[in-house]
Amino acid sequence: MQYNVQAPLNVAASTLEELEHRVRDDLACLCYPPANWVETTDGAEKVHDVVIIGGGMCGLVAGFSLLAGGIRNIRIFDRSPEGFEGPWLTYARMETLRSPKQLTGPAYGIASLTFRSWYVAQFGNDAWAEMDKIPRPMWMDYLRWYRKVLSLPVENNIEVKSILPEGPLMRLTLAGSGAKEATILARKIVMATGRDGMGHPNIPDFVAGLDRKFWAHSSDAIDFQALRSKRVVVVGVGASAVDNAAEALEAGAKEVRHLIRRKEMPQINKLMGIGSFGFTAAFSKLDDARRWQIMNYSLRTQTPAPRGSTLRVSRHDNAYFHFNAGVKSVEQSGDELIITTQDGSRLVTDFLILGTGFTVDPLARKELEAYADKILLWRDCYTPPAGEENKELGNHPYLSADFSFREKEAGTAPWLANIYSFNAGAAASLGKLSGDIPGISEGAAILAREIAARLYQENFEQHWQALLDYSTPELQGDEWKASPLPDAEQIQSQQAEEV
Template identity: 50%
Template structure:
């Protein structure tokens, strides 16, 4: 049987089908939010900060629910939003290819449909995981097909509260600085959305030219023929080690604090619609127990990523080897672990990210008021966990909550739709598997808030609505008196 979708002609057919699906679903929904202006300036109902996968899914869901007066801002150039073609260095995604991700329930919008339309069904069957750069191509196509209002090369410098129940955003772009107003702001800002890369303090003992974090821009060509050290055993550590080796590193030392590399992906292993929709209903202690166990077990790197490193004979895995000291010697650094001393020319820290609002100047006005789990929930005995304690405590619509009630009501208009939201909502805002469900929950929360706030206007619209559906000549009242007929006039 021949493949029905072997090439780009198939993609054109898929696009036609998707447009028909959207029309049949009356997508986008009718716009219903009253427009507002302040001092002659138009107000956006929602501004989404971040045009990666989470920001695009959030935008799609808002359009689906009739909130069309919104924009998406991203500091990257078009086609390079998110990590996929910047600091992500894996060959393929880690998620299974079958996951529907940001497709918002539309089969023709899935990655599988996008792939099969161009390469055919047999190629899909042979495919192991989605190639990383092709996933970026898919997101670009997704944005185009849904006509999402993304503005690129725009940086949010600061967000402030306004007296008119609004938020003001100071922006910087190639056209210069400007200020816009919004009723709600969504931070769809990824892994480091409320902080930045985590690097152990010991890195301060050496010059910055000797090290980088996996999220940094790294000139791997400069490491050709060099001795490179990588700290960590997670996926990003393995991916960066592999790129260094593939680029020609003379030696690669991988320093792993644990005595073994994690083997089991706990939370993914119990993944289900029950977890997706039920996690938010758990008590605080049960949420903590689930994620504390997951974090302490750690997520293993993908098997292909480890094999990608171990394929090189100059790659050395050092287990039970936490970094005890870093010392500069002439033009290199010596790494000391419990097992020895290792000269190296450059160190890459694959040590993850941290929540630290001091690293987010755009949130300076809100930082003192944002409530974190540490502010109200003492860790259960034996389950102290700094990462969980530093998680923001979010409301039902991912909105930030006040540390002291009444001190910053504008926080209810600021939504954290990024990875640190996991403790409050589950894994709905930072990874592929349930991003559509997370975007749906976010959008419905914003829709509810907008409608309730405009209730007087909507009620006035209700009272003023007077378009009749029937005009009165469609029936006859059987009990109405029959009009008396005038007597006929006769001539004499």
């Protein structure tokens, strides 16, 4: 099915309107949203209970989960224009999602909020049965609808520049055309910042010093039309590498060559084979050795690009897959690049695309730079057995079970417990609960429950006083009549009668 994100859906509005009525009815049955129960902590300045950084899929479901838990004093910021949050219409270039269409994603256990309900309301059950995978732009339209139907308070064109402790609170510095304040105060901060939300694009050293016009990372805004009739090399063969290769080929590139350091194509998505409610529930409770064992194995075997994406490349006669061809060096020669591979082979090309993914590196996050070195990392806590070393995995933050950061040295940065890494950086500690479609609702439920517990504990004295002060009677006093106890003679007389 072809799907044009720029065109409005050409369907009867009444079907979607009916679904939206169903959503509102479902929410009413679930008493959503409940009254706010969190104690106000405002002083001279308003204090927000939770600020969520990121209004993409993770930020939306995180916001919904907090509102559903009666935590209503929240704000959600996203630096992108409305409707373009997340990667779906920017650097994501696959035709369809990898995830099976039936996964419930951010629906949070509510059937009417699933992608399936949204799709069937517009295209019908027959179209649903025929569809293989979800078109990527259509997923973005679904998320736009999800935000609208739930009235989630996302504020766009706002970037959080820094997060600094201020007593028991956190002060956020804001920038961007959507920012109404220069700074705000918050008790808790959720970094729902997606795939690159706890690091940055992985840029190999071999491009250092090269003119930027000759290369790009797969997450960059690439002018593919400018690659028409050009020779293109793509480093890597993961999903992003393959998708960018396909874009270049479809734009009319003269040739596209994948340079792949592996000896053979990855073919099995290992984590997909073991996904279950048990895996999701148990992962954070496993010891460090077992969590490392699972994540290290997954990273080393590598998740393959989807079959459809790979066929999208290989159907072109001018596409080439070169294995055992890791890049050793790249030199600029006039308007060409000369690439030398690990085996000494040389290749000349016009443009280089790095399909090298993202790296997790809390030290690189500008928002946290004043104290990022105080964040506890996996490399600080666990030394793997010989042969199981993994620098990338060691750079992941070693999170608490509620997604919050931990201090490398006790007492040096206690405010880190107020910042929650609800993004790809949580994978080593909690599994795939805060970035991928399969476990996102379960992750949001854990996040909301744990934040609620912390907020309640921090204001226990106020909640205790509220218990003491509560005086609304259930009974009015006219529901009963007091009766005197019988005296001894009455009891003896009654016993005699019974005999």
